[in-house]
Amino acid sequence: MQKITSIKGRLIYDSRGNKTIEVDVITDNKYVGRTSVPSGASVGRNEVINFPNGKPEQCLMAINDNYKKFLGIDPIDLKCIHDTIREIDNTDNYSNIGGAFAFAITIAAMESASKFLHVPLFKILTNKPKLEFPIPLGNILGGGLHAGIGTPDIQEILICPHGSKSIRDAVEINFNVHKELCNVLYEKNLNFTGGRSDEGGWAPEINNEEALEASCKACENLGYVLGKDVSLGIDLASSTQWDPKCEQYIYKHNKLQLDEEKQIEFVSDLIERYKLIYVEDATHQDSFEAMHELTNKFPNVFITGDDLTTTNKRILSHAIKSKSCNAAILKVNQAGSLYDALQFAQHANENDIKIITSHRSGETIDSQIVHIGISTGSKMLKIGVVGGERISKINELIRLSEYDLIHGMTQL
Numbered sequence: 001m002q003k004i005t006s007i008k009g010r011l012i013y014d015s016r017g018n019k020t021i022e023v024d025v026i027t028d029n030k031y032v033g034r035t036s037v038p039s040g041a042s043v044g045r046n047e048v049i050n051f052p053n054g055k056p057e058q059c060l061m062a063i064n065d066n067y068k069k070f071l072g073i074d075p076i077d078l079k080c081i082h083d084t085i086r087e088i089d090n091t092d093n094y095s096n097i098g099g100a101f102a103f104a105i106t107i108a109a110m111e112s113a114s115k116f117l118h119v120p121l122f123k124i125l126t127n128k129p130k131l132e133f134p135i136p137l138g139n140i141l142g143g144g145l146h147a148g149i150g151t152p153d154i155q156e157i158l159i160c161p162h163g164s165k166s167i168r169d170a171v172e173i174n175f176n177v178h179k180e181l182c183n184v185l186y187e188k189n190l191n192f193t194g195g196r197s198d199e200g201g202w203a204p205e206i207n208n209e210e211a212l213e214a215s216c217k218a219c220e221n222l223g224y225v226l227g228k229d230v231s232l233g234i235d236l237a238s239s240t241q242w243d244p245k246c247e248q249y250i251y252k253h254n255k256l257q258l259d260e261e262k263q264i265e266f267v268s269d270l271i272e273r274y275k276l277i278y279v280e281d282a283t284h285q286d287s288f289e290a291m292h293e294l295t296n297k298f299p300n301v302f303i304t305g306d307d308l309t310t311t312n313k314r315i316l317s318h319a320i321k322s323k324s325c326n327a328a329i330l331k332v333n334q335a336g337s338l339y340d341a342l343q344f345a346q347h348a349n350e351n352d353i354k355i356i357t358s359h360r361s362g363e364t365i366d367s368q369i370v371h372i373g374i375s376t377g378s379k380m381l382k383i384g385v386v387g388g389e390r391i392s393k394i395n396e397l398i399r400l401s402e403y404d405l406i407h408g409m410t411q412l
């Protein structure tokens with residue numbers, strides 16, 4: 001039987017220049033699986049702890065102290081690897097060793113197994129016979145915690161090329177809209193310097209409506225019909241605006257204060273005015289009722305939980321019961337191990353919750369999330385547009401689309 005013969009962790013740096021960890025899991029002294037850990041800026045309260053006490057060094061120490069417990073395990077036995085991690089840290093939020101430990105070892109082990117078996121990673125993560133490509137969602141404009149002072153309060157404006165005929169076409173459309181939006185912003189605002197957010201979207205000093213108008217204009221300039229060829233989406237990351245003390249959403253740039261009811265009106269108006277297809281975290285992370293209202297009102301829009309559901313199966317069950325979303329973000333490092341995240345995905349799929357597999361704002365050049373997105377039946381893949389750490393994922397999606405054409409996967 002094939003087995004894990006060595007594990008090595010090290011400190012490297014992410015796209016923000018912050019320390020993170022990278023782990024190599026080697027099978028039969030030959031097949032190297034390598035994974036590094038991303039980090040969020042707008043982190044949900046119910047996410048697991050990425051690094052103990054915020055320190056990647058402590059996570060690395062935990063790997064060095066415990067790696068021998070994994071030697072001899074079959075790398076494809078995800079459950080056994082997960083259970084071994086749980087024997088080391090059985091806290092709900094991986095506070096002893098850090099979710100990064102669980103994230104890196106489980107994904108690196110599966111990658112090592114895929115190399116040993118000579119099959120792509122996505123194939124060993126699922127036994128579904130028929131898979132479809134997720135649509136790449138491109139981040140074209142950034143604000144909030146991803147872009148800083150002066151930028152819109154909305155954290156992300158996204159382009160969804162749902163009318164495209166192929167993955168390559170979809171990717172091309174995303175790049176085109178991103179480029180054209182830069183032209184629109186230069187024309188509109190002499191102060192625009194071409195600065196970008198963490199995820200590669202433009203970071204202009206304009207307000208929410210101006211940002212959405214400019215995004216629509218970029219699509220129209222290219223001849224794309226909104227709602228037919230492409231649609232816009234937004235991530236409001238509303239927990240970053242919500243002040244629980246005064247129970248108001250505080251929009252610093254737009255100088256607005258909204259209570260829950262007004263927030264629902266505000267979001268409904270944006271959906272209708274800009275024909276949005278996708279709205280993430282429209283209200284704050286504890287507002288299951290408000291999210292239910294929006295889900296009820298807009299059944300054809302992806303009303304998506306991110307901080308609301310935090311890739312947590314128990315919280316997703318609550319959201320399903322209260323009908324608080326029809327889609328949910330899957331970020332493996334919100335959950336901890338890949339096993340935890342796949343359990344979440346299974347639960348979502350069994351309950352008609354559409355999955356959107358997503359990057360983090362602080363990323364590395366790893367591209368395994370593309371495989372995870374395909375294997376979990378994700379409808380969309382939130383992987384940004386430009387920047388090396390985003391491009392590495394987009395290019396992996398293109399490679400897989402060629403491979404899968406030959407092997408009979410359906411295109412968009």
Ligand code: PEP
Nearest residue numbers: 040041042043359360361
């Ligand atoms: C998000 O909120 O969807 C996101 C990708 O941001 P972060 O990684 O900062 O949580």
Ligand code: MG
Nearest residue numbers: 235237280306
């Ligand atoms: Mg989000």
